[in-house]
Amino acid sequence: MQGSGSGWEHGERVLMCTPLRDAASHLPMFFSHLRNLTYPHNLIDLAFLVSDSEDNTMEMLSSMLDDLQNDADPKMSFGEISVIQKDFGQQVQQDVESRHGFAAQASRRKLMAQARNWLLSATLRPTHSWVYW
Numbered sequence: 001m002q003g004s005g006s007g008w009e010h011g012e013r014v015l016m017c018t019p020l021r022d023a024a025s026h027l028p029m030f031f032s033h034l035r036n037l038t039y040p041h042n043l044i045d046l047a048f049l050v051s052d053s054e055d056n057t058m059e060m061l062s063s064m065l066d067d068l069q070n071d072a073d074p075k076m077s078f079g080e081i082s083v084i085q086k087d088f089g090q091q092v093q094q095d096v097e098s099r100h101g102f103a104a105q106a107s108r109r110k111l112m113a114q115a116r117n118w119l120l121s122a123t124l125r126p127t128h129s130w131v132y133w
Helices: 024-035 057-069 096-100 102-123
Strands: 013-020 044-050 081-085 128-132
Touching: 013 102, 024 057, 044 057, 044 102, 057 081, 081 102
Parallel strands: 013 044, 013 128, 044 081
Antiparallel strands: none
16 A cells, blocks of 8 residues: 555555553543544554553553444544454563663663564555554
């Protein structure tokens, strides 16, 4: 599939990939932004990878996706939605100092790349013209 500058006019599908880890506190804002997207929602497929989470990210994600897909406004519903749970053994803590400290960067970035590549390979379809992260 090839993308164009006016994809919505040609029915071009977008895949939005979102890796999540201990992200429950960020999901309300994320979903608020999703609702505000101007590209036709039915042409946007959502892919989530929840990994190494110790909070209620998975439960909250499921609930918020149900609310979104069952919105009274039919234009709010998105296309295909994939939610995958797979742990990669991330050991770095989520506090700012631990995540961004020099010592954690190599292993953190390696695991992040593995998670992103895994999510993309599991959800990308020949029908997608664009991928957003």
